[in-house]
Amino acid sequence: MMEFLERYRDIVDDWPAFLHFSRKPLKSGVWVNLLKTEQRVCERLLQEAGIDFEPLRWCRFGYRVSDPGAVVSSWFFLVGLCHVQDVISLVPVILLDPQPGESVLDLCAAPGNKTSFAAMLMKNSGRIVANDMDTHRLGTAMHLCARLGVVTAVFTKYNGASYPYSGMIGDAGFDRILVDAPCSGEGTTRKNPSGPGWCDKDFSLRMSRLQKALLERAVRLCKPGGRIVYSTCTYAPEENEEVVDHVLRVFDGLISVIDADLPGLVCSEGIDSWEGRSFDRQVRKCLRIWPHQNDTGGFFVAVLEKSGDREYPRGSEKDPALVRWKKDEVCSWMSFLEKRFEIDTTAFDAYQFYRGNKKRVHVIKAEKLGIPGFPVPLGIGMPFLKDQGAVPKLTTAASMYFGAMIRKNAVDLSREQLGAYFRREEVTLTKEQISLCDGRGYVLVRHRGVPCGLAMLKSRGSEIWYLESLFPAGWAKAYGQLN
Numbered sequence: 001m002m003e004f005l006e007r008y009r010d011i012v013d014d015w016p017a018f019l020h021f022s023r024k025p026l027k028s029g030v031w032v033n034l035l036k037t038e039q040r041v042c043e044r045l046l047q048e049a050g051i052d053f054e055p056l057r058w059c060r061f062g063y064r065v066s067d068p069g070a071v072v073s074s075w076f077f078l079v080g081l082c083h084v085q086d087v088i089s090l091v092p093v094i095l096l097d098p099q100p101g102e103s104v105l106d107l108c109a110a111p112g113n114k115t116s117f118a119a120m121l122m123k124n125s126g127r128i129v130a131n132d133m134d135t136h137r138l139g140t141a142m143h144l145c146a147r148l149g150v151v152t153a154v155f156t157k158y159n160g161a162s163y164p165y166s167g168m169i170g171d172a173g174f175d176r177i178l179v180d181a182p183c184s185g186e187g188t189t190r191k192n193p194s195g196p197g198w199c200d201k202d203f204s205l206r207m208s209r210l211q212k213a214l215l216e217r218a219v220r221l222c223k224p225g226g227r228i229v230y231s232t233c234t235y236a237p238e239e240n241e242e243v244v245d246h247v248l249r250v251f252d253g254l255i256s257v258i259d260a261d262l263p264g265l266v267c268s269e270g271i272d273s274w275e276g277r278s279f280d281r282q283v284r285k286c287l288r289i290w291p292h293q294n295d296t297g298g299f300f301v302a303v304l305e306k307s308g309d310r311e312y313p314r315g316s317e318k319d320p321a322l323v324r325w326k327k328d329e330v331c332s333w334m335s336f337l338e339k340r341f342e343i344d345t346t347a348f349d350a351y352q353f354y355r356g357n358k359k360r361v362h363v364i365k366a367e368k369l370g371i372p373g374f375p376v377p378l379g380i381g382m383p384f385l386k387d388q389g390a391v392p393k394l395t396t397a398a399s400m401y402f403g404a405m406i407r408k409n410a411v412d413l414s415r416e417q418l419g420a421y422f423r424r425e426e427v428t429l430t431k432e433q434i435s436l437c438d439g440r441g442y443v444l445v446r447h448r449g450v451p452c453g454l455a456m457l458k459s460r461g462s463e464i465w466y467l468e469s470l471f472p473a474g475w476a477k478a479y480g481q482l483n
């Protein structure tokens with residue numbers, strides 16, 4: 001088992017430790033979603049749930065947790081106060097260092113873990129384009145971003161190697177681009193000991209061709225002075241240093257590898273020769289992260305900067321601009337939100353609303369960076385409401401994210417009531433809870449002040465009032481049995 005690792009014996013600093021850690025089960029991680037909560041609140045919730053956690057030295061919002069299953073089945077995970085992710089996967093995004101207000105492209109984004117973490121670091125300001133080739137995985141990314149309250153993302157489905165140059169964020173290019181490339185995944189042995197088709201050098205060579213094309217495109221899509229991070233979770237130099245070496249040659253002096261240091265994270269430098277081939281010496285600035293160094297999965301990260309003084313000629317291709325999304329300028333549903341929830345809708349001035357079809361409205365933060373007709377988005381921002389029926393209905397994601405603006409028809413449920421709500425059971429209300437509501441209709445459900453979703457207040461006879469849960473069946477199921 002894992003004989004394929006043998007080829008790396010000479011480049012690993014501590015071979016016995018490497019083998020030992022490559023077989024050891026991996027502890028997962030959690031990051032606090034500062035778009036929805038505060039760090040101390042999340043720490044308190046983890047403590048209350050009896051989940052051991054240990055802060056990461058190199059990421060102040062991240063923890064290693066003893067029992068990720070318990071996190072995933074907690075109410076605070078379900079409503080998006082935190083996310084579970086391998087801790088080492090945070091590194092490329094931290095090194096990308098996306099800033100509020102910037103334009104960021106995540107070229108291979110699905111299922112959206114790094115996109116959502118980047119959007120959080122950007123404080124939901126600016127524009128982040130999440131692209132992937134796989135529709136199903138993109139759907140997962142959209143759902144994840146909605147749960148976590150990301151309102152700055154646009155989702156596109158293109159082959160990253162031929163991602164269109166023009167349109168979305170002006171023609172200047174993106175400030176930062178992440179290429180978290182598809183790879184042979186050799187660094188994931190701790191999660192998946194039987195592995196996919198590892199150790200097939202031909203597979204690595206095939207991946208290498210795609211990775212080179214993706215990174216080349218990223219360089220072209222980046223604005224002068226911008227940053228590109230290339231990452232994989234594999235060891236094969238063909239998929240790592242060789243790819244970086246390739247773009248250094250193609251763009252001859254236009255890009256450089258920069259020092260990427262993350263205090264508290266132990267790494268090895270990239271290798272500048274492999275199986276008789278030499279690479280540009282700059283690749284030594286890349287980071288090789290072996291499992292035993294920080295008790296994580298294996299990873300490779302290169303941070304590139306595009307020089308500001310000359311522009312690489314871009315292609316001139318133009319696809320037909322199919323405009324599928326229409327701006328919803330009338331916002332006929334606004335008065336309903338004002339009336340039922342006493343929302344001060346002037347807060348929506350900071351947002352734009354788009355219709356993907358007649359009945360579905362999506363919301364996205366209005367930014368000077370704009371939104372697209374092209375490349376054609378598969379998804380815009382966060383699903384906001386459905387309004388084809390008599391009464392518009394906010395989505396769960398929107399009621400969670402904008403719930404703090406709701407001043408009427410909101411009830412705080414007890415832990416037991418909340419469990420029933422997530423399981424889509426009928427929730428009987430106390431007299432006091434009923435007194436907070438203004439007759440039958442939509443109600444925002446909260447727990448400890450945190451907006452959790454929508455319900456419909458109904459009555460049987462004149463005495464019995466209850467909530468019919470509108471929590472999406474798939475959400476609770478997707479995250480396991482809630483406790």
Ligand SMILES: C[S@@+](CC[C@H](N)C(=O)[O-])C[C@H]1O[C@@H](n2cnc3c(N)ncnc32)[C@H](O)[C@@H]1O
Binds near residue numbers: 132
């Ligand atoms: C390592 S995964 C990305 C993980 C993601 N960044 C995250 O953190 O959740 C690589 C992704 O690349 C996508 N992919 C493969 N070939 C692609 C291509 N030619 N263009 C764009 N995406 C591609 C795969 O569908 C896969 O979702």
